[in-house]
Amino acid sequence: MWEVGSMDSPVIKEIKVKSVLSKSNLPVCEYSVNPYVGCTHGCKYCYASFMKRFTGHTEPWGTFLDIKVWPEIKNPQKYAGKELFIGSVTDPYLPQEEQCGRTRALLEQLQGSGAKLSIATKSDLILRDLDLIKTFPDARVSWSINTLDEAFKNDMDNAVSIERRLAAMEAFYRAGIRTTCFVSPIFPGITDIEAIIQRVKEQCNLIWLENLNLRGSYKAVIMEYIQKNHPWLLTLYQEIYNSGNRSYWEMLDIKLKAYADEIGLEYATNDDSIRRPFDAPPVIVNYFYHEQIKKSARKDGDKHA
Known part of the structure; x- marks a missing residue:
């Protein structure tokens, strides 16, 4: 179990899951893969914040992280030629990845499977895994x-x-x-x-x-930010996001x-x-x-x- 922290130190814990790969309806992939639940980047505009209602967390989005622990992937060759999108609702290279290495473990378990990877991140920690990622086709x-x-x-x-x-x-x-x-x-x-x-x-x-x-709870956050920091753009944002122009x-x-x-x-x-x-x-x-x-x-x- 990981230590529980404050706003500056996110609430972090391990959770056991049956699998880290989920069948996906996204047009860009056949499986979505998220080694974490939550995201400590805390982006003010995060569309994935809707995930909070499925987590049981009461903390604000961006202040908690569940680290997934899954059984080793059996028969990884069944994913040969399949499109796997890593990071659809979290960043697989959060700062915590450096310590717990769940994305690294995932890549190692899939290496040689022939799976096609698409990875989305805001981090340069991914440089650690460049040589490993290079072994995957496309x-x-x-x-x-x-x-x-x-x-x-x-x-x-x-x-x-x-x-x-x-x-x-x-x-x-x-x-x-x-x-x-x-x-x-x-x-x-x-x-x-x-x-x-x-x-x-x-x-x-x-x-x-x-x-x-803009939708959900973060719409008000962004509109308030625009009003405070870019007031000359407020009318434009109201036209787009309130009037649907x-x-x-x-x-x-x-x-x-x-x-x-x-x-x-x-x-x-x-x-x-x-x-x-x-x-x-x-x-x-x-x-x-x-x-x-x-x-x-x-x-x-x-x-x-």
Whole structure:
């Protein structure tokens, strides 16, 4: 059992589970894999905070962590060719991973299975496992980077710096492992997407764009933050998140497509980067309100036909 701490030292305990692999309905994988319950990065915009209601925890999201202990994976070869997404509702490389090594244990148990891994993180601790991850076919690692401003990053999460994430991304890319820059969530009027693309386009295979989606308890937290720290953006946020106005995303879509054309990158709504040559330029995939944007574009086309 791990020591119980305060807000600055999360409540940490071990829990026994029957399996760490769960069948998934996500379009990107067949199994979701989360070595932890909870996440000590404490991102203010965390969509995974809904998981708290399944945990029995009363502590605020971001202040507790359950460390999963599972039986050794039997017959790992049954996952050959299967897509496993590690880190769908937690970061597999939280600071506590350095001590307890549950993600490392998972990788060791799956090594040689032929499973295809996709790992999402905000950490550079993953560098510890670079050689191990490299042994998996079609492995892909993504880092969440929605700003180059360390001050804004520090306002939003307790993860490592943006520069450390970028350095880890580059190290994996130079080692021949496919990397993704996950520009998410995009904060309207704050996230400089063009600057991020310019910074990462030589060290990743995919640039994935996702909008800030405010719902649940953290909507009030973010709106209060905007009112206090970026009051000139409050009207815009109210239009988007209170009135449901999606014109900001539609205009951003047009702007980013033009920017992609300008710098010679493909701009798409589907990710086929895994089939591209490794040294091909990254593809930019727009994943914010894409269906609604397509419908809007079709309507506009009909009007002008």
